[in-house]
Amino acid sequence: MEMLMFNINRNINVPIYKQLYENIKKNIINNVLQHDEKLPSKRQLSHYLSVSQTTIEHAYQLLADEGYIYSKNRSGFYINDIVNLPVTYKTKLTNDTQHQPRHFKYSFKLGAVDQSHFPNGLFRKYAKEAFDEAQLYMLDSGHKQGDYRLRKEIRNYIFHSRGVNASPDQIIVGSSTEQLLSIITDTIASATYMIEDPLYKQVRDLLKRKHIPFEFISVRKNGIDIEEINKANKDIVYITPSHQFPTGVIMDLKRRTQLIKWASEKPSRYIIEDDYDSEFRYSGKPIPALQSIDNTDSVIYVSTFSKSISPSIRVAYAVLPKKLLKQYQEKSNIEGGTVPRHTQFILSRFMEEGHFERHLNRMRKIYRHKKNTIINELHKYPNHFTVSGELTGMHFILTVRNGLTLDECIKRAEECSIDIKPLSHYRFKKGDDTPHFVLGFGGIENKDLQSHIEALITCWRTDK
Known part of the structure; x- marks a missing residue:
């Protein structure tokens, strides 16, 4: 060469x-x-x-x-x-x-939490403990259901706060609700599903991606339509009964008992109860989880720490019915152990010392203040706006009643640099054209509350 x-x-x-x-x-x-x-x-x-x-x-x-x-x-x-x-x-x-996400001056997006009140000091303290030489065992992969220490703390928390009956052995720790749903669908092979309409799209997308048959079931003013469930002839229903996403509807006791009765009629039937933000109820006595009144062992309870602590913590959990537990444990090819053990340790310590409960009490007051501030301003314009689904959680439905169409509202919001999603974004079947919007308030800083709501009201008022 x-x-x-x-x-x-x-x-x-x-x-x-x-x-x-x-x-x-x-x-x-x-x-x-x-x-x-x-x-x-x-x-x-x-x-x-x-x-x-x-x-x-x-x-x-x-x-x-x-x-x-x-x-x-x-x-x-x-x-x-x-x-x-x-x-x-x-x-x-x-x-x-060309594909950079647009920056909005005013954001009412969902999934955001109040960052200024995150317990940084405590997490820093427990992180230091987690990486101490005495904790070198955490470099191993750990149990596929999650570390027992964390599962025990979750069991104690959901029993006292939501009435959920479970042993730590029934709990699976995962990195997201979507991942837990994937585990559930792998455990219950050949099942067919029903999901609420509207609902967040990740549930539908996962079922489609895994080629699992499913059907949409309408949500009424008191919860999911039981008659449609009875007619659907499917095995499993996925619901958000304590604060339906995104409508905010709370399923009444009658429908809950009807749903449990439906599940009890066949051994192949299950209810997946997604209890994603029930920690934040602002008035009245908290409604117990559906699982707490189930005597048929048919409810799979799912929840997450993404609202109560932070989305980036990436910790969710499911409680399997005892009759499903053996079926799950016999599956050798199911994904597990997806949450880093150091993260599990930090969260365990945070819960063990009572800080999680104190954090929830503090955040409940903060989110109640944000919600009330926004709603009080909206109530000054009764001919323009009505509110629903505001009793629980970190979002509610805002309906524009002044004659603007949905398309006009969306166009105005974009022109005013306001990030807010219409309810239709979460619907799978076409609904009415009333301009309903899902207003998230968790991530708005207190100092920005007034400017956000003033911008929204000004943008959609027609009598300026």
């Missing part, structure tokens, strides 16, 4: 061995250097390029590690056959601004 003719640029912040590696790889991919062709020796190439032999050796070793060249004992390096190599062509990075 003739000497390699490469341009080495010594004025850029890229090591010479890396430049050499990229140049040779490019020539191999483009078939300039062909199979079994011999490369110059390290001594020859270092002399020709006026670089050290160590530099050439580093470049050759990178190419050999990735399979682009191979060595023959006492002979040198040769070009490999790259037909079967997973070749990736390098392209120049560009600043693509």
